[in-house]
Amino acid sequence: MTDDDLTRAADWLRAADRVCVLTGAGVSAESGVPTFRASDGLWEGHRIEDVASPDGFERDPKLVWQFYNARRANARTVEPNPGHLALVALERRWGERFTLVTQNVDGLHRTAGSTNVLEIHGSLHRTRCLGCNRVTDRNIQEDLGDEPACPKCYGQLRPDIVWFGEALPESVWLPSLNAAYGCNVLLVVGTSAVVHPAASLVPIAKRKQPAARVIEVNLTRTEASQMADVGLYGPSGVVLPKLVERLG
Numbered sequence: 428m429t430d431d432d433l434t435r436a437a438d439w440l441r442a443a444d445r446v447c448v449l450t451g452a453g454v455s456a457e458s459g460v461p462t463f464r465a466s467d468g469l470w471e472g473h474r475i476e477d478v479a480s481p482d483g484f485e486r487d488p489k490l491v492w493q494f495y496n497a498r499r500a501n502a503r504t505v506e507p508n509p510g511h512l513a514l515v516a517l518e519r520r521w522g523e524r525f526t527l528v529t530q531n532v533d534g535l536h537r538t539a540g541s542t543n544v545l546e547i548h549g550s551l552h553r554t555r556c557l558g559c560n561r562v563t564d565r566n567i568q569e570d571l572g573d574e575p576a577c578p579k580c581y582g583q584l585r586p587d588i589v590w591f592g593e594a595l596p597e598s599v600w601l602p603s604l605n606a607a608y609g610c611n612v613l614l615v616v617g618t619s620a621v622v623h624p625a626a627s628l629v630p631i632a633k634r635k636q637p638a639a640r641v642i643e644v645n646l647t648r649t650e651a652s653q654m655a656d657v658g659l660y661g662p663s664g665v666v667l668p669k670l671v672e673r674l675g
Contacts, residue, residue, distance in 0.1 A: 428659045428666065436657050437673040439612050439640040446521050447610035448514060449628050450529045450536070451618025453645060457664045458505045460533050480591045488583065489573040495586045498533075499551050502567050507539035510616070513667035515540040520674075526606035530618060530625050532588055534567065545599045545606070547625060549588035558582020595624060607632045607639075616644045617663050620651035629654050644670075 478494035556577035613632040632639040643655035
């Protein structure tokens with residue numbers, strides 16, 4: 428990342444009427460949240476598909492809940508980092524003209540103070556009942572156990588997470604598409620931009636007329652780099668506060 432790159436990115440943001448941000452696991456990793464897959468693609472010897480798919484839940488709901496309870500336990504121990512807080516500062520500048528689309532399910536953006544957040548892959552903080560379809564906010568400090576039941580109808584609960592093979596809820600995906608299509612600047616932060624459909628937000632923003640400026644903030648170049656107008660490479664917890672400072 429050069430000083431000129433930082434200045435260009437700040438200039439584009441300063442001139443923008445609407446800003447959209449797409450964040451991924453890299454942002455949360457700087458707070459100590461493990462990435463979704465281990466290096467061997469397994470969790471406790473199980474394939475991720477066994478603990479993050481409708482079929483896996485049907486086969487062994489207790490195993491799936493053990494996986495998500497472990498993730499909830501980790502979420503209790505972590506705090507937002509300077510990258511999260513920098514995004515809060517950006518939202519304050521643009522208000523309702525700023526949209527944060529995140530693939531992360533840990534809730535750290537909301538904990539940091541971001542409000543216009545679209546959690547397209549769901550949240551560890553919520554459960555969904557397979558009986559009455561009720562979605563409930565559950566305190567992340569709460570121990571749900573391996574076989575949680577709906578407090579309303581006593582039906583089986585599942586994490587309110589989008590699993591492999593499931594479509595993104597239209598209630599969050601359509602606003603995400605609109606935010607990407609309507610923005611002047613798209614920030615791509617901490618994501619390799621290979622998981623679809625989230626990754627499609629980058630070409631949607633870039634190929635519309637007039638095209639949005641795409642600013643990539645990642646440790647290294649990614650699949651998004653070829654569509655980025657500028658790459659600011661380094662930890663988001665370092666780069667984003669510098670960008671906010673340069674923005675003035």
